[in-house]
Amino acid sequence: MxxxxxxxxxxxxxxxxxxGIVAVQRAFPPQGGMVEVDGATLHVVxxxxxxxxxxxVMLHGASSNLEAMRRPLGDxxxxxxxxxxxxxxxxxxxxxxxxxxxxPQIQARMIDEALGKLGIDxxxxxxxxxxxxxxxxxxxxxxxxxAGLVMLAPVTHPWxxxxxxxxxxxxxxxxxxxxxxxxxxxxxYFLAEPGARNVFLPQMMPDGFxxxxxxxxxxxxxxxxxxxxxxVTLKQAVTAQAARYGEISAPVTIIAGExxxxxxxxxxxxxxxxxxQHAKLIVLPDLGHMVQNAVPELVKMEIETMIGKIAPAQAxxx
Numbered sequence: 001m002x003x004x005x006x007x008x009x010x011x012x013x014x015x016x017x018x019x020g021i022v023a024v025q026r027a028f029p030p031q032g033g034m035v036e037v038d039g040a041t042l043h044v045v046x047x048x049x050x051x052x053x054x055x056x057v058m059l060h061g062a063s064s065n066l067e068a069m070r071r072p073l074g075d076x077x078x079x080x081x082x083x084x085x086x087x088x089x090x091x092x093x094x095x096x097x098x099x100x101x102x103x104p105q106i107q108a109r110m111i112d113e114a115l116g117k118l119g120i121d122x123x124x125x126x127x128x129x130x131x132x133x134x135x136x137x138x139x140x141x142x143x144x145x146x147a148g149l150v151m152l153a154p155v156t157h158p159w160x161x162x163x164x165x166x167x168x169x170x171x172x173x174x175x176x177x178x179x180x181x182x183x184x185x186x187x188x189y190f191l192a193e194p195g196a197r198n199v200f201l202p203q204m205m206p207d208g209f210x211x212x213x214x215x216x217x218x219x220x221x222x223x224x225x226x227x228x229x230x231x232v233t234l235k236q237a238v239t240a241q242a243a244r245y246g247e248i249s250a251p252v253t254i255i256a257g258e259x260x261x262x263x264x265x266x267x268x269x270x271x272x273x274x275x276x277q278h279a280k281l282i283v284l285p286d287l288g289h290m291v292q293n294a295v296p297e298l299v300k301m302e303i304e305t306m307i308g309k310i311a312p313a314q315a316x317x318x
Contacts, residue, residue, distance in 0.1 A: 089106075
């Protein structure tokens, strides 16, 4: 009798999840085009003037999608620059063929291929959180693509501890998908807003952020599983690549906050800046993890300052 009750409950939750997937995808449809690369289909939003010099490529962190970079920072930049926003493989409206293609190394190759197909030879990359490791990897493996790198509260080095027991469970075969296709979406509707609010601290989360950033897309099972794989494999990935950071030749600007509890500045931003020859580090005393939301005008100014230095240097080299 107990077994039958459990099975019935799981079936009902699975049906609720499928209905929820349909509702979420209708509420947050894709806003851009699709680019096919080896192992993935990437959703790309291309905004701003096409003839405005160096384009800006924006890459979001974990548990999010390109909308987290678009509002307000991407839209602000697009007034004067071409801005390419990318859903990382497996996130938002991007898909990937293998859940295990979760590392910065693999995703760097996919994004490099997509930019090549879009005709983007060189760009300034703006990366947040998880994508700090990704931006560093692109600069290491595809240096010709990176004119400059602006890192917001970046992950760059291994840290003590894990990434949350629930991520480890979701990345576990059989058990993880079972939970993702039954419990995650219904439960996530209640937890998404308080979870997002905690990431903003000590700043206040903007009103309507969860909806404006299309965060509910994360609750779909295939994306929730992909996100978990990204997180549980990240520490090993940054451990392997950290020794190479001294090879990065592109100019780098890092903006981080002292009270950031999600990605600690002393573990990531400061050691990274010390290893990279052309790094500029800005640490603000009251800044939390969501740098692009808290200080978009400062980020815009630093990006434009970098572009202003790159253009004359490139002209001299030519």
